[in-house]
Each structure stands twice: as structure tokens, then as C-alpha cells.
Amino acid sequence: MKGLVLLTINTKESCKEGDSVEGTREKRILLAHGDGGALTYQLIQELFLKYFTEGPLQQQNDGALLRDLPGPPVVSTDSFVITPYFFPGGDIGKLAVAGTVNDLAVTGAEPLYLTVSFILEEGLLMADLESIVASLAQTAQEAGVAVVAGDTKVVEKGRGDGIYINTTGIGFLPEQRELGYQRIEAGDKILINGTVGDHGLAILSKRSGLAFDTELRSDCAPLNNLIATILEKCPGAVKFMRDATRGGVATTAKEIALATGKDLLLWEEDLPIREEAAGASEFLGLDPLYMANEGKVLFIVQGDRAQEVLEVMKEHQLGQESAIIGTVEKGKREEGHVLLKTFFGSHRILEMMAGDPLPRIC
Amino acid sequence: MKGLVLLTINTKESCKEGDSVEGTREKRILLAHGDGGALTYQLIQELFLKYFTEGPLQQQNDGALLRDLPGPPVVSTDSFVITPYFFPGGDIGKLAVAGTVNDLAVTGAEPLYLTVSFILEEGLLMADLESIVASLAQTAQEAGVAVVAGDTKVVEKGRGDGIYINTTGIGFLPEQRELGYQRIEAGDKILINGTVGDHGLAILSKRSGLAFDTELRSDCAPLNNLIATILEKCPGAVKFMRDATRGGVATTAKEIALATGKDLLLWEEDLPIREEAAGASEFLGLDPLYMANEGKVLFIVQGDRAQEVLEVMKEHQLGQESAIIGTVEKGKREEGHVLLKTFFGSHRILEMMAGDPLPRIC
Incomplete structure (x- = not known):
């Protein structure tokens, strides 16, 4: 174990972000943020559209119309449920992009687009959500993929764990990349x-x-x-x-x-x-x-x-x-x-x- | 209120399927079904591949290679968290197909492919999961869309609510369908x-x-x-x-x-x-x-x-x-x-x- 010194053992609770400020007046996710009504509309306008500035998402249609792909489509989907959702070296937002981009890339495909769907737990700190969305958007930009469609659902406290994210990636297979x-x-x-x-x-x-x-x-x-x-x-x-x-x-x-x-x-x-x-x-x-x-x-x-x-x-x-x-x-x-x-x-x-x-x- | 007779009011608990047989020996979802190891492999082989028999999913690669689309791609994503997950007229599996297919169709697109991602709660009855997967597969067949990629995660009891499903739909926009x-x-x-x-x-x-x-x-x-x-x-x-x-x-x-x-x-x-x-x-x-x-x-x-x-x-x-x-x-x-x-x-x-x-x- 050379090079390794154990410094502290904290209680388990201390590592779950978002719970630490229970009882404060910070803004939190409500069930109504996911019901498709006025608060959902507000969440989209004030949070998601601030970070996802690509064309198709801004149109806010049910489906995103994309440009023709330069080769046959390749798709991959993954849901991310990692706990804790902030961790050293990343967070669930960064992971949700990297995971799906990598699943496409290992098939030889060039990833182009991502859809992102959130399942939020009632009570999630709005500041945590914003931080995760910002990280997701930044990682997508680094990877050169555009977030083109999204969805948000909210479940009652005790029916989720802060935040779960699904990403589905769409890319294309360039010619002469026969892998298998x-x-x-x-x-x-x-x-x-x-x-x-x-x-x-x-x-x-x-x-x-x-x-x-x-x-x-x-x-x-x-x-x-x-x-x-x-x-x-x-x-x-x-x-x-x-x-x-x-x-x-x-x-x-x-x-x-x-x-x-x-x-x-x-x-x-x-x-x-x-x-x-x-x-x-x-x-x-x-x-x-x-x-x-x-x-x-x-x-x-x-x-x-x-x-x-x-x-x-x-x-x-x-x-x-x-x-x-x-x-x-x-x-x-x-x-x-x-x-x-x-x-x-x-x-x-x-x-x-x-x-x-x-x-x-x- | 003519034509309507209220017959009974049941307790709330009675409407949540899957809880009713608590304590019996029926097969249930374990955390290990979602860890990417042997039980995940078994779940894919014995359950999912039984119902999803299309080519790309059977290949079991990280990404599904699809045929060229006959027009520009249209995508839509939705997570489904409905409770109860069995209800009169449908279930979460049927809904997860219908919801995303409809989101694509209203843009004028022809839906072709679906990805499906499950977040299962530890303790979910295997029989309930199978019934939902069967319904999902049947609805996809009726709608003429192929399930081409999937993912399964399992969260601890009390961190979900039986089953959440994300579907992402991919279609194409035929010519001369300008809607807006x-x-x-x-x-x-x-x-x-x-x-x-x-x-x-x-x-x-x-x-x-x-x-x-x-x-x-x-x-x-x-x-x-x-x-x-x-x-x-x-x-x-x-x-x-x-x-x-x-x-x-x-x-x-x-x-x-x-x-x-x-x-x-x-x-x-x-x-x-x-x-x-x-x-x-x-x-x-x-x-x-x-x-x-x-x-x-x-x-x-x-x-x-x-x-x-x-x-x-x-x-x-x-x-x-x-x-x-x-x-x-x-x-x-x-x-x-x-x-x-x-x-x-x-x-x-x-x-x-x-x-x-x-x-x-x-």
C-alpha cells in the first residue's frame, strides 16, 4: 500500500450531495416541474434552454428534425443511476454524455446527436440540477455532439434518488470501418x-x-x-x-x-x-x-x-x-x-x- | 352523473400491482440484474431477447447499426414513470411505445426505430417485468417500429417505483410534409x-x-x-x-x-x-x-x-x-x-x- 495514506472515514451520509442542506430555503424541484404544465414550461425556458442552445431543441417540438446523416445510422441508449451523482472526476451529467458517446464510438461510429431525459426526485436542489445540466452541456460540446431532444419527469420523494438521466446517442458509420x-x-x-x-x-x-x-x-x-x-x-x-x-x-x-x-x-x-x-x-x-x-x-x-x-x-x-x-x-x-x-x-x-x-x- | 354508478372505493395500496404478493417466493429483480455481470447477461438472454427479436438488438453490440434512412432523421425521447404501471387499457410498456411513436408522428415523421431503457427497482416481480416487456414488444410490432437497442439498470428498493422506462424514437421525414x-x-x-x-x-x-x-x-x-x-x-x-x-x-x-x-x-x-x-x-x-x-x-x-x-x-x-x-x-x-x-x-x-x-x- 505504499503511496497511500488513509486520512479519514466519514459517515456514509456525508457523501450524498443535495441532502446536506435539508431544511434550508434553497430552491428545489417540485412534482409540478414534471407535470407538463406551467412549471415544466418555466424549467425548460429558464434552465434547459440556457445550456442547450442548439437548433432542434430550441424549436421545442415533440420531435427534433435533424440533417441527413452522411452514412448509415448507429444508435445506443443508456440510463445513468450513479450514486453519488457528484463524484471526484465528474458527475452524472458528464457520465451520461461520455457513456453513450463511448458506446457509439467503439462500434466505429461518429457520434453526432444526443437525446437527454431526466427523472428527477422531488426535493432535488435546483442548484444541483443546474450544475449537472451545465456539466452535461459542456461535455457534449467537448465531444462535439449536439443535444437535440429532451424530457423531464419528476417522481415523489422516496421514489427516485435525486436524479437519473437517460441519454440516447445517434451517429453514423463512416465508410471502411468494418469492426466486429x-x-x-x-x-x-x-x-x-x-x-x-x-x-x-x-x-x-x-x-x-x-x-x-x-x-x-x-x-x-x-x-x-x-x-x-x-x-x-x-x-x-x-x-x-x-x-x-x-x-x-x-x-x-x-x-x-x-x-x-x-x-x-x-x-x-x-x-x-x-x-x-x-x-x-x-x-x-x-x-x-x-x-x-x-x-x-x-x-x-x-x-x-x-x-x-x-x-x-x-x-x-x-x-x-x-x-x-x-x-x-x-x-x-x-x-x-x-x-x-x-x-x-x-x-x-x-x-x-x-x-x-x-x-x-x- | 347519469350512466355512472360508483361501486366501491378500495384502499390505495390495492392498486399497486407487484406489492400484493410480498412475501411469496416469486422470482424478483435483484440489484445484480443491473450490474453488467452474469445476471444482467442472463436477463438479456432469457427475457429481453425472447421478445425483441429484431436484428440489431440480437447483435448485442454497444451500438445498433441501422439501415440508411430514406429521409432526414427525426428523434424524440420520453421517460415514463406512470403509477400504477398496470392500468385499465394498458401498461407502462404499451405507453412507452405509444408515447414516443406519437411524438414522432405528430411532427409528420414516420417512426422506424425505438431504443428502450429500463430502470428497475429491486424487488420488482419478474412476472410483472415479463408482462410489461411482452406488451411493449407487441405494441412496437403493431406500430411497425423495431426495438434496436436497450439498457437495464437496477436501483435499490425505495429508490424507484417498480419500473421506469425511457424510449427514444427515430424516424424520418418523408418529402412534402411541411408542418409547423x-x-x-x-x-x-x-x-x-x-x-x-x-x-x-x-x-x-x-x-x-x-x-x-x-x-x-x-x-x-x-x-x-x-x-x-x-x-x-x-x-x-x-x-x-x-x-x-x-x-x-x-x-x-x-x-x-x-x-x-x-x-x-x-x-x-x-x-x-x-x-x-x-x-x-x-x-x-x-x-x-x-x-x-x-x-x-x-x-x-x-x-x-x-x-x-x-x-x-x-x-x-x-x-x-x-x-x-x-x-x-x-x-x-x-x-x-x-x-x-x-x-x-x-x-x-x-x-x-x-x-x-x-x-x-x-
């Missing part, structure tokens, strides 16, 4: 764009009230620019991508093994991990390979081009700590396996995560 | 495709435990086929459409008045309303013009073509009780108003609903 399980073969290399486990460990430390001397921060970030850069600079080299979110690198790798029947061999000594994350994992008895990431992608790359891809990744701000972490091998059994070659040289079989120690991690 | 506020002018007629207030009153009666001799049923239905039929058979006649959901006909009309600066005059005697709905409204002291509908659209139609459109509407199964219910007039004040000419000949000003007596109606 079917391209994966023995000899391919496995790459990742940086350290593992940061998101899950940051949430857990925040939630449990643990404070370390070096703060663990979520890696939550939209990766569409990094991915587009790799695909453009190394055409054909990447065969498959998947973001290692819930279930972590181990579960994502196992999904690939199951879908292809191949074995994936990961090298523990090459796995990038922050010192403080390794320490926190050890302290908490958790395996960083199963901790969720929100800014990390596994790339399956043609073996003889792995070095070329790695160099491009390392030049990008979101790939500076990229590494080649394993290789694809011919499956030796009926079902594909994931094997971790440990520091000690032994091989450990990694199964799919069964029962997350951390519910509501995204 | 800017086309509305004095002399246009206002049409509706049937009786008002049924959805809101059905939910309220179910929620409050009221049972009348004639059951009030939600009008929840996808209207894309009705709308496409009108637009094809009467090209150019319809200038604007909006579904009269939360806030009812009155709020929807007021939105049109505000956006155009015109006055909308509604004739009370021509408003279609079921006898039992009128009776229940009177009994409960509610105005059916402010009650939510989930299968009704206001059509603004060129005055001299209103009869032609009405006839086409009446031929359709979901428009048999259609009526011309009012007219657009030159606004007499700075802001557009909605006026109801009552049975007694007087004029009542209808404002936007402020504070729904019925939260979580959709």
Missing part, C-alpha cells in the same frame, strides 16, 4: 488507453467516505476523438473495440472470449494502474480488473500493427498511458477463456463478474 | 380523433381505488398509422399536429395559441367525451379538458378541407369518434388565448395547466 468479433484472430494484440479501475474505485471511496492522501478520480471522459484519431491514422489496424465499463476489463475480455471462442491472455505486469488505485484495491480487497472504467477501451489490434497503434494512442491526451496488455490465442477449450499471467508467472482464469460489489456505478 | 406553427392562420379548423380525458381519468380511478360500473379505460395507442393515412389521403390539408398528453387538450391548445399569437376557440358542445368520463369528472371535480390523453391528437387543418380530413379520420379504427372541435381566430390581444364556448353560450378562457392534480400520469 468476426475479424478477431489468434496473434492479435490487446491494447488499452490507460489505467484500469479508476472510476469504480473513485466512486467507492467517495461512497464509503474514505479519503486517501491522493484523491482517486474517475476516468470518465468521451473517447470519440481518441478513437477517430486512431481509426484515421491506422486504417484497418483495429479489429474490435469495447469500453470496459460495468464489470471492468475482466468482464469485457470474457465477453470477447465468449463471442469469439478464442482465449485472451492478459499480462498483469503490463496492465497500467495508478499506484493509489492499486493501494486502494488492496486496502478494500477488490480486484481493479473488475472495477468499472468510464474512459477506457479495449482495442483488439492486428498483431503486427500494435506498436503503430500504440504510438498514435500515446500522442493523444486521453491515451498517454496506453499499453499493450495481452494477446489473443487460439482457444484450447470449447468456450473462450480469459487468462491472467500474474506477476508470479502463474495463470489465473478470469470469469465474468457475478454480482458487483458496487451497484449503481453508472 | 408558421402555417397556422385564422379560419383553420381544430380537429381531434376522439374522446378527451380517458387516460387521465382511468389512471385516477385506478389509483384512487374508485370502481365505476363502466370501467374507464386509457386511450393509450400508437397513432402513427392514423396520421400517415390522413397525410397521404389529404395531402397539404393538415398544417400542424400535437398530441394532447400531460395538461390535456386545454394546455396543448394554449401552447399553440402562445406560439402563434392566434386565438383558439373550442366549442364545448362538439367536444367528444364518454358519458362515464364526463360523469367521473363531475364526481371528482376535475375538468376533462386538462386530463391527459395518450391516444389523441389535435389537428390544425385548412378550414375548407376540415370535412374531408374528418371523413378520412372517421374511417380509421383510432378515429371513429373524431370531431371538428373549434376554429383558429385572429388574436385580439398581444398573447394568443384559448376560449371555450360553453354549453350555455358564454366564453371561458383556458390557461395552461398549473400544477397537475395527477402527478406521474405518463
Whole structure:
């Protein structure tokens, strides 16, 4: 646990923002903000339209008319229920953009548009909502996607948890971006764009009230620019991508093994991990390979081009700590396996995560 | 109140399905069904893929690759938090399809695809979930839309209310379907495709435990086929459409008045309303013009073509009780108003609903 000093353990309550000012006179969300009447109208006019300034949303129609897509559409949807909704390195608004943008980007698609739908709990601080909406809007701008349609519902206190957000992303598949399980073969290399486990460990430390001397921060970030850069600079080299979110690198790798029947061999000594994350994992008895990431992608790359891809990744701000972490091998059994070659040289079989120690991690 | 006999008043608890078998051994949703691990995988394989049999979802990628759209994309998103999630005339699954399909259809778009995202509360009966998923899939099939992407999250008991569903719809705008506020002018007629207030009153009666001799049923239905039929058979006649959901006909009309600066005059005697709905409204002291509908659209139609459109509407199964219910007039004040000419000949000003007596109606 070198490099890690446990400073304090706070009570669980202290980490839930929004509850701390119970009883003050701050403006809060009411049931009527979600009923489609005058207060809904006011919320849209005074809050949402202040941050979402793109054309289609400003029209306020039931449906947003978009420009023709330059290729076949790709869509992805995700609901975000993370607790706490503010955490080191991000918040539920940033996460709701990054999560869906990344789901589109790993298919090879270019994300263009997002829809955003809020389920608010009665009593949510208006200031918290505004902060989340501002963060969501800023992340969307950074990722180059436009928020084009929205919806707001309010549920009674005790029927939600502050705020849940659904985002649905729409993009298009540019030509010559054929990615898929079917391209994966023995000899391919496995790459990742940086350290593992940061998101899950940051949430857990925040939630449990643990404070370390070096703060663990979520890696939550939209990766569409990094991915587009790799695909453009190394055409054909990447065969498959998947973001290692819930279930972590181990579960994502196992999904690939199951879908292809191949074995994936990961090298523990090459796995990038922050010192403080390794320490926190050890302290908490958790395996960083199963901790969720929100800014990390596994790339399956043609073996003889792995070095070329790695160099491009390392030049990008979101790939500076990229590494080649394993290789694809011919499956030796009926079902594909994931094997971790440990520091000690032994091989450990990694199964799919069964029962997350951390519910509501995204 | 003729035609209406109040039979029983049940306790509030009795109307919440899913709680009634508390303590039995029936299979329920666990937190681990939403953590992205083995139980999530099992839920997808054994439940969702049984009902959603379309190609893109079966691929189980992060993003669904769709065929090129035959026109510019139109998108709409909505989260559904209705309580109770089973109600006379429908359930949250049917509603989640109808609501989003209708939002697309009223813009003139042809809906093609839906994404579906579930937020389940720990403890939800698996049988209830299956019933809702089956209903959702059936309604999607009826509406001719394919469910192409999905997501499932589970929150702790007491952080949700059984089930919330987000749907995002994607369609395209066929050529020559220019609809919009800017086309509305004095002399246009206002049409509706049937009786008002049924959805809101059905939910309220179910929620409050009221049972009348004639059951009030939600009008929840996808209207894309009705709308496409009108637009094809009467090209150019319809200038604007909006579904009269939360806030009812009155709020929807007021939105049109505000956006155009015109006055909308509604004739009370021509408003279609079921006898039992009128009776229940009177009994409960509610105005059916402010009650939510989930299968009704206001059509603004060129005055001299209103009869032609009405006839086409009446031929359709979901428009048999259609009526011309009012007219657009030159606004007499700075802001557009909605006026109801009552049975007694007087004029009542209808404002936007402020504070729904019925939260979580959709």
C-alpha cells in the first residue's frame, strides 16, 4: 500500500450531495416541474434552454428534425443511476454524455446527436440540477455532439434518488470501418488507453467516505476523438473495440472470449494502474480488473500493427498511458477463456463478474 | 352523473400491482440484474431477447447499426414513470411505445426505430417485468417500429417505483410534409380523433381505488398509422399536429395559441367525451379538458378541407369518434388565448395547466 495514506472515514451520509442542506430555503424541484404544465414550461425556458442552445431543441417540438446523416445510422441508449451523482472526476451529467458517446464510438461510429431525459426526485436542489445540466452541456460540446431532444419527469420523494438521466446517442458509420468479433484472430494484440479501475474505485471511496492522501478520480471522459484519431491514422489496424465499463476489463475480455471462442491472455505486469488505485484495491480487497472504467477501451489490434497503434494512442491526451496488455490465442477449450499471467508467472482464469460489489456505478 | 354508478372505493395500496404478493417466493429483480455481470447477461438472454427479436438488438453490440434512412432523421425521447404501471387499457410498456411513436408522428415523421431503457427497482416481480416487456414488444410490432437497442439498470428498493422506462424514437421525414406553427392562420379548423380525458381519468380511478360500473379505460395507442393515412389521403390539408398528453387538450391548445399569437376557440358542445368520463369528472371535480390523453391528437387543418380530413379520420379504427372541435381566430390581444364556448353560450378562457392534480400520469 505504499503511496497511500488513509486520512479519514466519514459517515456514509456525508457523501450524498443535495441532502446536506435539508431544511434550508434553497430552491428545489417540485412534482409540478414534471407535470407538463406551467412549471415544466418555466424549467425548460429558464434552465434547459440556457445550456442547450442548439437548433432542434430550441424549436421545442415533440420531435427534433435533424440533417441527413452522411452514412448509415448507429444508435445506443443508456440510463445513468450513479450514486453519488457528484463524484471526484465528474458527475452524472458528464457520465451520461461520455457513456453513450463511448458506446457509439467503439462500434466505429461518429457520434453526432444526443437525446437527454431526466427523472428527477422531488426535493432535488435546483442548484444541483443546474450544475449537472451545465456539466452535461459542456461535455457534449467537448465531444462535439449536439443535444437535440429532451424530457423531464419528476417522481415523489422516496421514489427516485435525486436524479437519473437517460441519454440516447445517434451517429453514423463512416465508410471502411468494418469492426466486429468476426475479424478477431489468434496473434492479435490487446491494447488499452490507460489505467484500469479508476472510476469504480473513485466512486467507492467517495461512497464509503474514505479519503486517501491522493484523491482517486474517475476516468470518465468521451473517447470519440481518441478513437477517430486512431481509426484515421491506422486504417484497418483495429479489429474490435469495447469500453470496459460495468464489470471492468475482466468482464469485457470474457465477453470477447465468449463471442469469439478464442482465449485472451492478459499480462498483469503490463496492465497500467495508478499506484493509489492499486493501494486502494488492496486496502478494500477488490480486484481493479473488475472495477468499472468510464474512459477506457479495449482495442483488439492486428498483431503486427500494435506498436503503430500504440504510438498514435500515446500522442493523444486521453491515451498517454496506453499499453499493450495481452494477446489473443487460439482457444484450447470449447468456450473462450480469459487468462491472467500474474506477476508470479502463474495463470489465473478470469470469469465474468457475478454480482458487483458496487451497484449503481453508472 | 347519469350512466355512472360508483361501486366501491378500495384502499390505495390495492392498486399497486407487484406489492400484493410480498412475501411469496416469486422470482424478483435483484440489484445484480443491473450490474453488467452474469445476471444482467442472463436477463438479456432469457427475457429481453425472447421478445425483441429484431436484428440489431440480437447483435448485442454497444451500438445498433441501422439501415440508411430514406429521409432526414427525426428523434424524440420520453421517460415514463406512470403509477400504477398496470392500468385499465394498458401498461407502462404499451405507453412507452405509444408515447414516443406519437411524438414522432405528430411532427409528420414516420417512426422506424425505438431504443428502450429500463430502470428497475429491486424487488420488482419478474412476472410483472415479463408482462410489461411482452406488451411493449407487441405494441412496437403493431406500430411497425423495431426495438434496436436497450439498457437495464437496477436501483435499490425505495429508490424507484417498480419500473421506469425511457424510449427514444427515430424516424424520418418523408418529402412534402411541411408542418409547423408558421402555417397556422385564422379560419383553420381544430380537429381531434376522439374522446378527451380517458387516460387521465382511468389512471385516477385506478389509483384512487374508485370502481365505476363502466370501467374507464386509457386511450393509450400508437397513432402513427392514423396520421400517415390522413397525410397521404389529404395531402397539404393538415398544417400542424400535437398530441394532447400531460395538461390535456386545454394546455396543448394554449401552447399553440402562445406560439402563434392566434386565438383558439373550442366549442364545448362538439367536444367528444364518454358519458362515464364526463360523469367521473363531475364526481371528482376535475375538468376533462386538462386530463391527459395518450391516444389523441389535435389537428390544425385548412378550414375548407376540415370535412374531408374528418371523413378520412372517421374511417380509421383510432378515429371513429373524431370531431371538428373549434376554429383558429385572429388574436385580439398581444398573447394568443384559448376560449371555450360553453354549453350555455358564454366564453371561458383556458390557461395552461398549473400544477397537475395527477402527478406521474405518463
